[in-house]
Amino acid sequence: MTSLDWLLDRAAAADVDDIAEKICVGTRLSYEEGLRLIEHCDLTLLGWLATVVRQRKVGDYVFFNRNLRIDYTNICNKRCLFCAFDRLPGEAGGYVLEPAEIQRLVLEHLSHGITEVHMVGGINPRLPFRYYLDTVRAIKEVAPNIHVKAFTAVEIAQMIKISKLSPEETLLALREAGLDSCPGGGAEILSERVHKELYPLKIGPQQWLEIQRLIHRSGLRSTATMLYGHIETRAERVAHMVQLRELQDETGGFLAFVPLAFHPDNTELSQLPGPTGVEDLRTIAVARLMLDNFDHIKAYWVMLTPKVAQVSLAFGADDLDGTVIHETIVHEAGAKTPQGLSVEQLVHLIRGAGRRPAERDSHYRVLREW
Ligand code: V47
Numbered sequence: 001m002t003s004l005d006w007l008l009d010r011a012a013a014a015d016v017d018d019i020a021e022k023i024c025v026g027t028r029l030s031y032e033e034g035l036r037l038i039e040h041c042d043l044t045l046l047g048w049l050a051t052v053v054r055q056r057k058v059g060d061y062v063f064f065n066r067n068l069r070i071d072y073t074n075i076c077n078k079r080c081l082f083c084a085f086d087r088l089p090g091e092a093g094g095y096v097l098e099p100a101e102i103q104r105l106v107l108e109h110l111s112h113g114i115t116e117v118h119m120v121g122g123i124n125p126r127l128p129f130r131y132y133l134d135t136v137r138a139i140k141e142v143a144p145n146i147h148v149k150a151f152t153a154v155e156i157a158q159m160i161k162i163s164k165l166s167p168e169e170t171l172l173a174l175r176e177a178g179l180d181s182c183p184g185g186g187a188e189i190l191s192e193r194v195h196k197e198l199y200p201l202k203i204g205p206q207q208w209l210e211i212q213r214l215i216h217r218s219g220l221r222s223t224a225t226m227l228y229g230h231i232e233t234r235a236e237r238v239a240h241m242v243q244l245r246e247l248q249d250e251t252g253g254f255l256a257f258v259p260l261a262f263h264p265d266n267t268e269l270s271q272l273p274g275p276t277g278v279e280d281l282r283t284i285a286v287a288r289l290m291l292d293n294f295d296h297i298k299a300y301w302v303m304l305t306p307k308v309a310q311v312s313l314a315f316g317a318d319d320l321d322g323t324v325i326h327e328t329i330v331h332e333a334g335a336k337t338p339q340g341l342s343v344e345q346l347v348h349l350i351r352g353a354g355r356r357p358a359e360r361d362s363h364y365r366v367l368r369e370w
Helices: 003-013 017-025 031-040 043-058 099-112 129-142 153-162 167-177 192-198 205-217 234-251 277-290 306-314 343-352
Strands: 061-064 067-071 116-120 147-150 221-228 254-261 296-300 319-321 356-360 366-369
Touching: 003 017, 003 043, 017 031, 017 043, 031 234, 031 277, 043 277, 043 296, 061 343, 067 099, 099 129, 116 129, 129 147, 129 153, 129 167, 153 167, 153 205, 167 205, 205 221, 205 234, 221 234, 221 277, 234 254, 234 277, 254 277, 277 296, 277 306, 296 306, 306 343, 319 343, 343 356
Parallel strands: 061 319, 061 356, 067 116, 116 147, 221 254, 254 296, 296 319
Antiparallel strands: 356 366
16 A cells, blocks of 8 residues: 555545545645635644645755844834734834844844845834835845845835835835845735734735735745734635635745744733644644645744744645744744754754755755755
């Protein structure tokens, strides 16, 4: 009996053999099938099914990169209920990093061999468009070869509002300043219901998708996130994945999908428990199965913990983000994980999962096998 026959036998026993057969031959799953899997499929079987897809896509590799996170301001006027990082304009504890400080942070970390700066911030109404261009220029001035992955669709929407340029011209100006790609934050859950309840002042699902479309049309690639484990339903998670898949069919611009596990501490939702490890793994596995046109599923160890992120490598994830070095957003929300991991620690986690560590650049080109 081959291992695929064994898998199909187990799937038949669990009454998902029709779905398993589609997965084995690479046929796209429907929304209803995704829902059946996330609601009812046995966890270990989900892991095996997701592993069929991840092996087909990347073999035994697990990717990681050396990145530095910079959160340039925590001042934000969006009042999202899930956020512990933000300070209202004028509130104590707010900060803005000047371009020179950002430059200093980058210079300080160049000796770590970083290849990417991942920079995001709150929506601070006092920042002019020039500030965003200057931050990117400041990084490129001292590190011209560093990949600048910066500004979520939410920040890009703010820049389009204040730049007095068209959306296309706004993105062109950012590209000319040195922007190389955009991170996937701010999507939260692509659901009108959750948008209304948790972050009504921020752009909603349709606008987030539209800005991503513009980013991809401008020639930049991006990632896509999903914040889960708060008030959303599993059905809304699967619907989120389907909407991303449709946009990816159209543009091909997403490099990876990044599920983000909700951390409730110090937020307006602190009464919620946050997702369990099993829910993390179910979500990652179903994402790997639904997002057939995404090359990579990223395990963000900062939110998952390094241990759950490592186990997720047997549930469809193939990318560990990254050295990180300086995370603040989720640490304000109670994360007990380290603020960064060394390359040796990442390699140790990947090898311990029985996979092949591959250091990558921001476009998933392999720089070094470990
Ligand atoms: O947009 C905010 C989320 C995001 C909380 O693109 C929270 O490769 C959990 O987007 N608990 C920022 N999550 C992080 C992010 C990201 C991370 C890693 C890789 C990439 C990528 C993107 O964090 C925000 C928001 O969705 N967030 N508050 C919280 N309490």
